Amino acid sequence: MVESAESGRRLNDGCAAQVLAATDSRSEADTALHRFRQGDLSAFEMLFRRHQRTVYGWVLRIVRNPAAAEEVTVEAFWRIYRAHARLDPARGFEGWARRIATHAAIDHLRTQRPEAELPAEVPAPQRGDPAISAEIRRKTALAFSRLPPTLRTAAVLAVVEERPHKEIAETLGITVAAAKLRVFRALRILRKALAEQGITP
Secondary structure: OHHHHHHHHHHHHHHHHHHHHHHHHHHHHHHHHHHHHOOOHHHHHHHHHHHHHHHHHHHHHHHOOHHHHHHHHHHHHHHHHHOHHHOOHHHOOHHHHHHHHHHHHHHHHHHOOOOOOOOOOOOOOOOOOHHHHHHHHHHHHHHHHOOOHHHHHHHHHHHHOOOOHHHHHHHHOOOHHHHHHHHHHHHHHHHHHHHHOOOOO
């Protein structure tokens, strides 16, 4: 019985330590956000180290090219630093940074040649003949790459990433209705472009 009580006390002490550590971590993050909002460079560097991989992963989903994603991530963090005074620490850093990174990615897509193909992750119907599947995939990638950048981003998030409209809206900084409209318009253009090439989506 004494051993059981001692085990319970150790467990409670361990839980309390975890709660305190989590609280300290949250307060440290909150402090960093407030310092960053004031333009503190060391706070920015800390946020960069903490969120760089997440932002890179998000940008990569949009631009579909690792080298371009690295460049866009650097550009995104430069924009994040310049916009430090607009951060609302109460709303957190990640969603705000993701919106800025998304706009940087869209700007990058606008500078690309429309013939640039997306990699193999772009969905395409699978057929029995591998040569037919490869051709369908190539034409689908080309149709995606020819979409206007804002529609392409919405289509990639909706079709490739299978993100809900609410998340697409938050990422693009638009309303849910506007996100639905962009996805609808993108899919309509894609269907038309594929139909013109003899592919029925």
